[in-house]
Each structure stands twice: as structure tokens, then as C-alpha cells.
Amino acid sequence: MTERTLVKNLAALEDGLVTVSGWVETVRDQKKVQFVVLRDESGAVQLVNPRTDDTEAVAEIISGLAQGSFVTATGELKHDERVKLGGIEVKLATLVVETAAIAETPIAADSGIDKRMDWRFLDLRRPEQNLVFRVQTTLEHAWRTYWVEHDFIEIHTPKLMASASESRAELFEVDYFDTKAYLSQSPQFFKQMAQPAGFGKVFEVGPAFRADPSFTSRHATEFTSVDAEISWIDSHEDVMQLHEELMVAGFKAVKEKHGDEIKALFDVDIEVPTQPFPRIPLAEAKEIVASRGYVVPREDDDMDPEGERQIAAYVKETYGHDFVFLTDYAASIRPFYHMRNAADETITNSYDLVYNGVEISTGAQREHRIDVLVEQAKQKGLDPEELEFYLDFFRYGVPPHGGFGMGLSRVLMLMLHQTNLREVVYLFRGPTRLTP
Amino acid sequence: MTERTLVKNLAALEDGLVTVSGWVETVRDQKKVQFVVLRDESGAVQLVNPRTDDTEAVAEIISGLAQGSFVTATGELKHDERVKLGGIEVKLATLVVETAAIAETPIAADSGIDKRMDWRFLDLRRPEQNLVFRVQTTLEHAWRTYWVEHDFIEIHTPKLMASASESRAELFEVDYFDTKAYLSQSPQFFKQMAQPAGFGKVFEVGPAFRADPSFTSRHATEFTSVDAEISWIDSHEDVMQLHEELMVAGFKAVKEKHGDEIKALFDVDIEVPTQPFPRIPLAEAKEIVASRGYVVPREDDDMDPEGERQIAAYVKETYGHDFVFLTDYAASIRPFYHMRNAADETITNSYDLVYNGVEISTGAQREHRIDVLVEQAKQKGLDPEELEFYLDFFRYGVPPHGGFGMGLSRVLMLMLHQTNLREVVYLFRGPTRLTP
Structure with missing residues (x-):
């Protein structure tokens, strides 16, 4: 099995290296820093990648990341109460795309029930x-x-x-x-x-x-x-x-x-x-x-x-x-x-x-x-x-x-x-x- | 609910009045004493009725009892190690036939699998x-x-x-x-x-x-x-x-x-x-x-x-x-x-x-x-x-x-x-x- 921590169990851990696996819920690809919200069956967590020369490899992956793709992320867990999403974030060391999603998602939050059933x-x-x-x-x-x-x-x-x-x-x-x-x-x-x-x-x-x-x-x-x-x-x-x-x-x-x-x-x-x-x-x-x-x-x-x-x-x-x-x-x-x-x-x-x-x-x-x-x-x-x-x-x-x-x-x-x-x-x- | 004791729980009781419900597995209708084996989902117990003037009402019911009928029996539980079936028996006080079975049973112990499936x-x-x-x-x-x-x-x-x-x-x-x-x-x-x-x-x-x-x-x-x-x-x-x-x-x-x-x-x-x-x-x-x-x-x-x-x-x-x-x-x-x-x-x-x-x-x-x-x-x-x-x-x-x-x-x-x-x-x- 992929050795991963369920997102719901992160908050109880001390700061340190963790691996999480799930799908990409959102990507914010900014000039100085990138944010990815990763969700698994237990919850969502923010992954962060400050852009420097050292992080360019990960930055490139994130820039090409389609919403919905399944990824495994490793990085430093940090407790920081300023982070809205649960007061924690993971500073990325590696990001592996397991399967890339088609870029266009067929349903949105406001799609009707029948459309959502098509893409259940x-x-x-x-x-x-x-x-x-x-x-x-x-x-x-x-x-x-x-x-x-x-x-x-x-x-x-x-x-x-x-x-x-x-x-x-x-x-x-x-x-x-x-x-x-x-x-x-x-x-x-x-x-x-x-x-x-x-x-x-x-x-x-x-x-x-x-x-x-x-x-x-x-x-x-x-x-x-x-x-x-x-x-x-x-x-x-x-x-x-x-x-x-x-x-x-x-x-x-x-x-x-x-x-x-x-x-x-x-x-x-x-x-x-x-x-x-x-x-x-x-x-x-x-x-x-x-x-x-x-x-x-x-x-x-x-x-x-x-x-x-x-x-x-x-x-x-x-x-x-x-x-x-x-x-x-x-x-x-x-x-x-x-x-x-x-x-x-x-x-x-x-x-x-x-x-x-x-x-x-x-x-x-x-x-x-x-x-x-x-x-x-x-x-x-x-x-x-x-x-x-x-x-x-x-x-x-x-x-x-x-x-x-x-x-x-x-x-x-x-x-x-x-x-x-x-x-x-x-x-x-x-x-x-x-x-x- | 019918207040009954499951047969499997009888052995742990002290001698005394009990009620059991189940179906009639066998009847031995002898001149001086009658035996009925009653089975429920948990086990089988012997019911006994010594024939005297006082027990004639119950005796008549037993004489007409078809195998398979569902009954409720009340009587005195007795521990007696001579009784082969679990070392206990119930001396009948009352016997109520809930539903009488047709006298002839369509399958026997040695019936083939297909016949038994017919009467599953x-x-x-x-x-x-x-x-x-x-x-x-x-x-x-x-x-x-x-x-x-x-x-x-x-x-x-x-x-x-x-x-x-x-x-x-x-x-x-x-x-x-x-x-x-x-x-x-x-x-x-x-x-x-x-x-x-x-x-x-x-x-x-x-x-x-x-x-x-x-x-x-x-x-x-x-x-x-x-x-x-x-x-x-x-x-x-x-x-x-x-x-x-x-x-x-x-x-x-x-x-x-x-x-x-x-x-x-x-x-x-x-x-x-x-x-x-x-x-x-x-x-x-x-x-x-x-x-x-x-x-x-x-x-x-x-x-x-x-x-x-x-x-x-x-x-x-x-x-x-x-x-x-x-x-x-x-x-x-x-x-x-x-x-x-x-x-x-x-x-x-x-x-x-x-x-x-x-x-x-x-x-x-x-x-x-x-x-x-x-x-x-x-x-x-x-x-x-x-x-x-x-x-x-x-x-x-x-x-x-x-x-x-x-x-x-x-x-x-x-x-x-x-x-x-x-x-x-x-x-x-x-x-x-x-x-x-």
C-alpha cells in the first residue's frame, strides 16, 4: 500500500514529514507561491509550494495540474492557525501525479441533478x-x-x-x-x-x-x-x-x-x-x-x-x-x-x-x-x-x-x-x- | 411476544415452571406415558405426559398431534440425567397447538437433494x-x-x-x-x-x-x-x-x-x-x-x-x-x-x-x-x-x-x-x- 496519512489524522501529528494521497480539489498558481487543496476520503488539506529555484520541479507539475487528478504528496506538515483549512498545511517536497484528469470537468457545483447523475x-x-x-x-x-x-x-x-x-x-x-x-x-x-x-x-x-x-x-x-x-x-x-x-x-x-x-x-x-x-x-x-x-x-x-x-x-x-x-x-x-x-x-x-x-x-x-x-x-x-x-x-x-x-x-x-x-x-x- | 424460554437456555434454569414454543419433531404415544420432542431454533427438548385421569386433556392433544405442528408447551422443567436429550425434560401442564401440520410429511431424512429443494x-x-x-x-x-x-x-x-x-x-x-x-x-x-x-x-x-x-x-x-x-x-x-x-x-x-x-x-x-x-x-x-x-x-x-x-x-x-x-x-x-x-x-x-x-x-x-x-x-x-x-x-x-x-x-x-x-x-x- 502507498504509505499515506489520512488527511483527518494530520492535525493530531506534530510538525514533520508526511505523505498524503488524494485528488486535487483546487489549484491557485500564483507567481510567488502555489497552493493546492488535496482531498481524500477523510478531508482536505492545503499543500503549499513557495516558488524558488529549488522548487521549480514541483512548481512545473502544479502549473500543469488539472483539477481532479489523483496525486501523492510528500512534504513538511506545519501547524499554522492562519491557515483557514484546519490550521495546517504541507510544504511540498515531492508531488507525484498518479493519474492526470482531463482538464475540463463536466459538472460544476450548480449542475442540475440529472447532469450530476450522468457524472455520479x-x-x-x-x-x-x-x-x-x-x-x-x-x-x-x-x-x-x-x-x-x-x-x-x-x-x-x-x-x-x-x-x-x-x-x-x-x-x-x-x-x-x-x-x-x-x-x-x-x-x-x-x-x-x-x-x-x-x-x-x-x-x-x-x-x-x-x-x-x-x-x-x-x-x-x-x-x-x-x-x-x-x-x-x-x-x-x-x-x-x-x-x-x-x-x-x-x-x-x-x-x-x-x-x-x-x-x-x-x-x-x-x-x-x-x-x-x-x-x-x-x-x-x-x-x-x-x-x-x-x-x-x-x-x-x-x-x-x-x-x-x-x-x-x-x-x-x-x-x-x-x-x-x-x-x-x-x-x-x-x-x-x-x-x-x-x-x-x-x-x-x-x-x-x-x-x-x-x-x-x-x-x-x-x-x-x-x-x-x-x-x-x-x-x-x-x-x-x-x-x-x-x-x-x-x-x-x-x-x-x-x-x-x-x-x-x-x-x-x-x-x-x-x-x-x-x-x-x-x-x-x-x-x-x-x-x- | 409469546413469553417463552429458548430450548438452549433451559439446562441452566432450576427446576420449575417453563414455557417453550417450537415444532413437534417426534411423538411417542404410549399407553402409560407420552413423549413429544419439541424443537425450536436453538435446540430440542423432551416433553413428557404420564397418562392419568388428570392429564387426559393433554393426552388427547398429543394423540392427535402431527409431526411438524407448531405448539406452545407449559410445564415443570426437571433435570434428570437419565434423559438422553440434554438431561432435562418438561412435564406438561398445558399444550396449545398453534398450527396443525398436514399429517404426511413430503420429505424424509433420506430424500434426495432435488426433492428436499422442493420442500426447502x-x-x-x-x-x-x-x-x-x-x-x-x-x-x-x-x-x-x-x-x-x-x-x-x-x-x-x-x-x-x-x-x-x-x-x-x-x-x-x-x-x-x-x-x-x-x-x-x-x-x-x-x-x-x-x-x-x-x-x-x-x-x-x-x-x-x-x-x-x-x-x-x-x-x-x-x-x-x-x-x-x-x-x-x-x-x-x-x-x-x-x-x-x-x-x-x-x-x-x-x-x-x-x-x-x-x-x-x-x-x-x-x-x-x-x-x-x-x-x-x-x-x-x-x-x-x-x-x-x-x-x-x-x-x-x-x-x-x-x-x-x-x-x-x-x-x-x-x-x-x-x-x-x-x-x-x-x-x-x-x-x-x-x-x-x-x-x-x-x-x-x-x-x-x-x-x-x-x-x-x-x-x-x-x-x-x-x-x-x-x-x-x-x-x-x-x-x-x-x-x-x-x-x-x-x-x-x-x-x-x-x-x-x-x-x-x-x-x-x-x-x-x-x-x-x-x-x-x-x-x-x-x-x-x-x-x-
């Missing part, structure tokens, strides 16, 4: 973008650590399926040798399979695919789904308790590791949510929203995005909380496998989790009684024959169970107060976006 | 299978913990691509709105993208897809790929050092957490490999194999599976090691993006990692000099125009870098001395296998 690998060099993915790493690791410490089993369910896992409408079709396969819209059926398999508690973080032709700021045709499913629950309340514990574990880790940086780069204070999160039955939520003067303009029993924002505003005003579980969704707008409420079969043992006004997750107790499950499938107009492989899971013994699926990037988007999912996805996929 | 959710109830996925969980978590502690960033690269990432031959085609997309064969191009993006070090664990029509015991059309890619390497040696550290971290964690159980259920002693792993240039490996009397029957410069077994046997005899890096593969059999050796451009800065005689991974330094990269693509008969989005990654500055991709299930298969990948995959996908 350059866009990702921005410190804000780098931070997004370090936050993602910390968040996921906190969740997995929670799961592992609580005896969950990690599964990788297949993304190639012989039939639809949710609705046929948003299904991608794959040429599969002499037949057709479909891309999994969610690991729903297969994470449930772990329950009759006796796995107890399972989790998966993996891709899911929706052939959704819409162009909103919060939809993608491919997204990272965060899923858990647990046995022996009494109701969706048990799932919600797991869910809020996970969110707390994730937010704690992010605040601890990146709180200051998030404040500096996004002007956002990460708040670790308090438990329990507020829970409001959907019917009640709609009344609250109506009393605030907003009538949800839908013919079915569902909320709409403005309704979610309104109920979130109410919850924030009333409970000071960024999260709210909307519970007891009408059976009419939930999939056939959600368990109905024992006392009122028009509603389900289910919930949506709303964070900062946007839905990030759906959870539910699943119907595990085969006769009821078949009946509910028929009511939804599904053909039980097509679901045989799934229905078999319930015929040889299965514990009561439930779980949730959550969109990873939605959580990140809302946590960092971004308005577009594309800002927090490594490479976005949409109806007209397949490259890079 | 029942096959997974076997303690060996349960252990496979707990080992998988521990292995992955150890790897991710290593990465996180070493400042790697976790990425999720898209599985939908506009073009091939490796060879066109094994590509699945997807109907994508008005165009075609392809399923990613590996995250190769996109994990490399993180290098010009300045991410430094990245990892990903996710699905990869190969439209490979072969039916061997170690191939699948969908598999879980474990990938890492790091900046500022000097050669593939740096990648190998990372790779062996990761393997050691993973094996340590598995041995510590599951060593005894793996010994009991698979009769395998998990050995933590010593560092450094042996390294043998491929040309030398072929000579060694030839000197053992096996001439690799291939016209190209590659090894074959028998050659890998032979060199592994040699390494085991000579160095007592289960792993070997075969290095310096001929350029003729490596992809265009592998960097060539500076002194001999007929060989590459690349390696395969062989474990217990089977290849589990390919790693390499990547060619990051755009002119050389374009030239190598042309030499392989590729059209640079089709690769433009990838080649752009190298035009705006990029650090020297390299990495590896590894098959998760191959590692598990070889670690647990299994002969078929299907035994260690949650749900196998092959040319004729899309269900369940």
Missing part, C-alpha cells in the same frame, strides 16, 4: 456525498449488530422468482433459459418461509425491484430493502417494538459517529428518537388531519403524501416526535397476507412508519392460518393455484409471525433533510436511468 | 441446516465488522445495468420499459467507480446473476457475492493481505461461536488459518501438479478443478495450510481490466484464492491508466464504445486500486465439508430451479 462518480467526490455513504455504513452496521446480538439469522432470498411476490402490475420480466422469471419486488414470501423453517428471527438487506413508471423524487425502480421477520408475536405491536428499538440503535450510532459532521455539512441535528414512538390508528389520523383542514382526496381508505405530512406535523407539535406509527390500516388497502383484527375484520394488524412526514416502512402481523389466508387471497381476486408454493409454507406448521420492510434510502434522505432520493443513492435507477 | 422450508428445519445459516450470519458479521473498523464504506451497486459487466455470454436480459436491461454478473464496474469517487475502501455483499446453463454442484444462476475494492495499492499483494486478514477474522468468529456445534453436527474442526497464506504463481503451480503426475488437460493457460485439488493437496502436505493464493494468471485468461505485470505483460497482477481444493475468489490489481485500459479492451475484442460509461471513470483522475469478489456459499460449503452448494444456499437457483 465525480458528484460523489463532494464531502456531503461522501458523508451520506459513511452514514449509510454506520446505520446498516448498527442495525445488523442489533440483529446479531438478538439472535437473528441473516438470509439472502433469491431475486429471481417464478411468479410475482406482490402485485403483477410492477413486475420486471426476465428471459430465463426456456422460460420467464420475474425480479423480486420484496423478499416478503421468502422471509416468511424462514418462519415455518424454524429460523425464529431473520433479517435481510438487499435489492428489490419495482417496474414503477413514476418519476417522483422518492421512487426508484431498484432500491435497497431492509427487512426483518420474527416468530411468536402476539400482534403487530411486537413488530413495532422491534422496529423502534432498531431505529434508536441506528440513530444513536449515527449521532455518535457523524453528528458533528452532519451538523457542519447538512445543518441537521440528529436526534435519537425516544421510545415508545407515538401510535395512531389510521382512521383517527385521518380525523386529526381533517380537523386541521385537510381532507385526504382519495376514494379508498388510504392516506396520501400531504396527509402524511399533516399527521407528522401534528405529532411533532403534540408529542415532539419525528416518528409516528400509523396503525390498523383498512383491509381493503392492504395485501392479502396481512392478518385482520380479531374484533373487526375490516382492519388489519398492520402499520406504516412515517418519519419526518414521509412513509419509510410497512409492517404487519401475517396471516398464518392457511384456510383464512386462502380466503383472503380469493377476496383480493388472486388465484390460489398461482400461490401454491407460498401457501405450502402454511400447511406443515408455522408459528404466528410478522415483520416489516423499510426503504434504506428513504431513511437516509429524511435523516439528512434531502428532498430527492437520488442524492442518497449510490447509483439511481429509474424508468429512463440505467447508466452509469 | 421443511429441509431447513434440520439442525444442520439451521446451523449453516447461523454460521453464515456470524461469518458475514465478522467480515463487515472488520470492514467497518477499517473505515470501509458499504455500497449497494445496482443490479440493473444497460450493458454487460463481464462477458456477454452469461447475461440475463430484462424487459425494462421501452428498452432492455441486463442483470449484473458482478459489481465489478460499480465498485471500481467508488475509486475515482474518492471513497478509498468499499465493500458490498449482494446478489449476482449468471445465465450459466451448467448443472455442477458448485454453480448457481444467482449467488451472493462478497466484494471489496481498495485504493492506493502497490500491487495485488495488498489485496491478498486484506483478503487473508478478512478470512482470519471470519474463521475466528465462527470457531469461537459455533466450533463445538460444527464438530458435533458436521464432524468438522474449524481451523483458523495462519498468516500469510501460501502464494504460488500459477505457472509454478502447474509444474508442481505435473510433477505429481497430473497434466491439466486444457489448451489455455488456466487450471482446472482437478488441478486445484492437486495443488491444494500439495499445499496441505507441504505447508499444512487449507488456503493457497494462485497468483500471476496469464493475461490470456483474465479480463481486460486486470493490470499486467510491469516486467512481463503476458501475466497479470491477479490471483485466485483456493480453499480446500476449490476456487472461492478472484482478485486483482485493476488497470487504472486509461490508454492501457482501452488497449487491453481492444485486445480482448471488446468495443470501447460500449464501455464508454466505464472508461469515463478513468478519465478524470483515479487512484491505483484493486479488489476481489468471493462466493459466500462456496466458502460455507467448503468450510462445512459439503459437496453441494445447494446444501448451504437458502433457496437455490439453477437453470431448471425457480421455485419455491
Whole structure:
């Protein structure tokens, strides 16, 4: 490996010889002195080259240096509080250009989102973008650590399926040798399979695919789904308790590791949510929203995005909380496998989790009684024959169970107060976006 | 949640009232006394019901109990060393059948692999299978913990691509709105993208897809790929050092957490490999194999599976090691993006990692000099125009870098001395296998 010091570790060093590697963010090529700002994955530092006869070799390199080039620099680290960038600079001894960049950069700070997506690998060099993915790493690791410490089993369910896992409408079709396969819209059926398999508690973080032709700021045709499913629950309340514990574990880790940086780069204070999160039955939520003067303009029993924002505003005003579980969704707008409420079969043992006004997750107790499950499938107009492989899971013994699926990037988007999912996805996929 | 004690925790309790939940593994319905073996995700315990007038209600339930049914049992825990199954039993007070199984079980202990795949959710109830996925969980978590502690960033690269990432031959085609997309064969191009993006070090664990029509015991059309890619390497040696550290971290964690159980259920002693792993240039490996009397029957410069077994046997005899890096593969059999050796451009800065005689991974330094990269693509008969989005990654500055991709299930298969990948995959996908 190139023996280099990460920029973030320079400040703690005493003055002396150091080597840093990264890319050239800016060059100021003045007559008497040259400045280069070098950035690596951890931060930026100023390199300085006073022009004398002795430094002409380095000076020539700097004069020809294109922004974006990757270089390795060796020189004397000096602490100097007059230097705006972190109070340190490196007086260059040698500068090696590893790869020279094309002089013209295709995007600028003010480029539109679509242009930046075209050049995503350059866009990702921005410190804000780098931070997004370090936050993602910390968040996921906190969740997995929670799961592992609580005896969950990690599964990788297949993304190639012989039939639809949710609705046929948003299904991608794959040429599969002499037949057709479909891309999994969610690991729903297969994470449930772990329950009759006796796995107890399972989790998966993996891709899911929706052939959704819409162009909103919060939809993608491919997204990272965060899923858990647990046995022996009494109701969706048990799932919600797991869910809020996970969110707390994730937010704690992010605040601890990146709180200051998030404040500096996004002007956002990460708040670790308090438990329990507020829970409001959907019917009640709609009344609250109506009393605030907003009538949800839908013919079915569902909320709409403005309704979610309104109920979130109410919850924030009333409970000071960024999260709210909307519970007891009408059976009419939930999939056939959600368990109905024992006392009122028009509603389900289910919930949506709303964070900062946007839905990030759906959870539910699943119907595990085969006769009821078949009946509910028929009511939804599904053909039980097509679901045989799934229905078999319930015929040889299965514990009561439930779980949730959550969109990873939605959580990140809302946590960092971004308005577009594309800002927090490594490479976005949409109806007209397949490259890079 | 159902308040239950995991079976594995019973032995440490004092005699007294307990509740356990799980599925019925066996029933012995005798005249004077009934026995039920209940299993949960953590182990098995004997339930006993002496038949008296007082226990007739429970007796009737047991008499009607189908194997596989999920039940919750409450009763008096008793330590009794005469009980073969762990020296404990539970004298039943109540037994609640949560879901009754169909009486006839479609698979038996001696069912063939294909039949067992048809009923994978029942096959997974076997303690060996349960252990496979707990080992998988521990292995992955150890790897991710290593990465996180070493400042790697976790990425999720898209599985939908506009073009091939490796060879066109094994590509699945997807109907994508008005165009075609392809399923990613590996995250190769996109994990490399993180290098010009300045991410430094990245990892990903996710699905990869190969439209490979072969039916061997170690191939699948969908598999879980474990990938890492790091900046500022000097050669593939740096990648190998990372790779062996990761393997050691993973094996340590598995041995510590599951060593005894793996010994009991698979009769395998998990050995933590010593560092450094042996390294043998491929040309030398072929000579060694030839000197053992096996001439690799291939016209190209590659090894074959028998050659890998032979060199592994040699390494085991000579160095007592289960792993070997075969290095310096001929350029003729490596992809265009592998960097060539500076002194001999007929060989590459690349390696395969062989474990217990089977290849589990390919790693390499990547060619990051755009002119050389374009030239190598042309030499392989590729059209640079089709690769433009990838080649752009190298035009705006990029650090020297390299990495590896590894098959998760191959590692598990070889670690647990299994002969078929299907035994260690949650749900196998092959040319004729899309269900369940």
C-alpha cells in the first residue's frame, strides 16, 4: 500500500514529514507561491509550494495540474492557525501525479441533478456525498449488530422468482433459459418461509425491484430493502417494538459517529428518537388531519403524501416526535397476507412508519392460518393455484409471525433533510436511468 | 411476544415452571406415558405426559398431534440425567397447538437433494441446516465488522445495468420499459467507480446473476457475492493481505461461536488459518501438479478443478495450510481490466484464492491508466464504445486500486465439508430451479 496519512489524522501529528494521497480539489498558481487543496476520503488539506529555484520541479507539475487528478504528496506538515483549512498545511517536497484528469470537468457545483447523475462518480467526490455513504455504513452496521446480538439469522432470498411476490402490475420480466422469471419486488414470501423453517428471527438487506413508471423524487425502480421477520408475536405491536428499538440503535450510532459532521455539512441535528414512538390508528389520523383542514382526496381508505405530512406535523407539535406509527390500516388497502383484527375484520394488524412526514416502512402481523389466508387471497381476486408454493409454507406448521420492510434510502434522505432520493443513492435507477 | 424460554437456555434454569414454543419433531404415544420432542431454533427438548385421569386433556392433544405442528408447551422443567436429550425434560401442564401440520410429511431424512429443494422450508428445519445459516450470519458479521473498523464504506451497486459487466455470454436480459436491461454478473464496474469517487475502501455483499446453463454442484444462476475494492495499492499483494486478514477474522468468529456445534453436527474442526497464506504463481503451480503426475488437460493457460485439488493437496502436505493464493494468471485468461505485470505483460497482477481444493475468489490489481485500459479492451475484442460509461471513470483522475469478489456459499460449503452448494444456499437457483 502507498504509505499515506489520512488527511483527518494530520492535525493530531506534530510538525514533520508526511505523505498524503488524494485528488486535487483546487489549484491557485500564483507567481510567488502555489497552493493546492488535496482531498481524500477523510478531508482536505492545503499543500503549499513557495516558488524558488529549488522548487521549480514541483512548481512545473502544479502549473500543469488539472483539477481532479489523483496525486501523492510528500512534504513538511506545519501547524499554522492562519491557515483557514484546519490550521495546517504541507510544504511540498515531492508531488507525484498518479493519474492526470482531463482538464475540463463536466459538472460544476450548480449542475442540475440529472447532469450530476450522468457524472455520479465525480458528484460523489463532494464531502456531503461522501458523508451520506459513511452514514449509510454506520446505520446498516448498527442495525445488523442489533440483529446479531438478538439472535437473528441473516438470509439472502433469491431475486429471481417464478411468479410475482406482490402485485403483477410492477413486475420486471426476465428471459430465463426456456422460460420467464420475474425480479423480486420484496423478499416478503421468502422471509416468511424462514418462519415455518424454524429460523425464529431473520433479517435481510438487499435489492428489490419495482417496474414503477413514476418519476417522483422518492421512487426508484431498484432500491435497497431492509427487512426483518420474527416468530411468536402476539400482534403487530411486537413488530413495532422491534422496529423502534432498531431505529434508536441506528440513530444513536449515527449521532455518535457523524453528528458533528452532519451538523457542519447538512445543518441537521440528529436526534435519537425516544421510545415508545407515538401510535395512531389510521382512521383517527385521518380525523386529526381533517380537523386541521385537510381532507385526504382519495376514494379508498388510504392516506396520501400531504396527509402524511399533516399527521407528522401534528405529532411533532403534540408529542415532539419525528416518528409516528400509523396503525390498523383498512383491509381493503392492504395485501392479502396481512392478518385482520380479531374484533373487526375490516382492519388489519398492520402499520406504516412515517418519519419526518414521509412513509419509510410497512409492517404487519401475517396471516398464518392457511384456510383464512386462502380466503383472503380469493377476496383480493388472486388465484390460489398461482400461490401454491407460498401457501405450502402454511400447511406443515408455522408459528404466528410478522415483520416489516423499510426503504434504506428513504431513511437516509429524511435523516439528512434531502428532498430527492437520488442524492442518497449510490447509483439511481429509474424508468429512463440505467447508466452509469 | 409469546413469553417463552429458548430450548438452549433451559439446562441452566432450576427446576420449575417453563414455557417453550417450537415444532413437534417426534411423538411417542404410549399407553402409560407420552413423549413429544419439541424443537425450536436453538435446540430440542423432551416433553413428557404420564397418562392419568388428570392429564387426559393433554393426552388427547398429543394423540392427535402431527409431526411438524407448531405448539406452545407449559410445564415443570426437571433435570434428570437419565434423559438422553440434554438431561432435562418438561412435564406438561398445558399444550396449545398453534398450527396443525398436514399429517404426511413430503420429505424424509433420506430424500434426495432435488426433492428436499422442493420442500426447502421443511429441509431447513434440520439442525444442520439451521446451523449453516447461523454460521453464515456470524461469518458475514465478522467480515463487515472488520470492514467497518477499517473505515470501509458499504455500497449497494445496482443490479440493473444497460450493458454487460463481464462477458456477454452469461447475461440475463430484462424487459425494462421501452428498452432492455441486463442483470449484473458482478459489481465489478460499480465498485471500481467508488475509486475515482474518492471513497478509498468499499465493500458490498449482494446478489449476482449468471445465465450459466451448467448443472455442477458448485454453480448457481444467482449467488451472493462478497466484494471489496481498495485504493492506493502497490500491487495485488495488498489485496491478498486484506483478503487473508478478512478470512482470519471470519474463521475466528465462527470457531469461537459455533466450533463445538460444527464438530458435533458436521464432524468438522474449524481451523483458523495462519498468516500469510501460501502464494504460488500459477505457472509454478502447474509444474508442481505435473510433477505429481497430473497434466491439466486444457489448451489455455488456466487450471482446472482437478488441478486445484492437486495443488491444494500439495499445499496441505507441504505447508499444512487449507488456503493457497494462485497468483500471476496469464493475461490470456483474465479480463481486460486486470493490470499486467510491469516486467512481463503476458501475466497479470491477479490471483485466485483456493480453499480446500476449490476456487472461492478472484482478485486483482485493476488497470487504472486509461490508454492501457482501452488497449487491453481492444485486445480482448471488446468495443470501447460500449464501455464508454466505464472508461469515463478513468478519465478524470483515479487512484491505483484493486479488489476481489468471493462466493459466500462456496466458502460455507467448503468450510462445512459439503459437496453441494445447494446444501448451504437458502433457496437455490439453477437453470431448471425457480421455485419455491
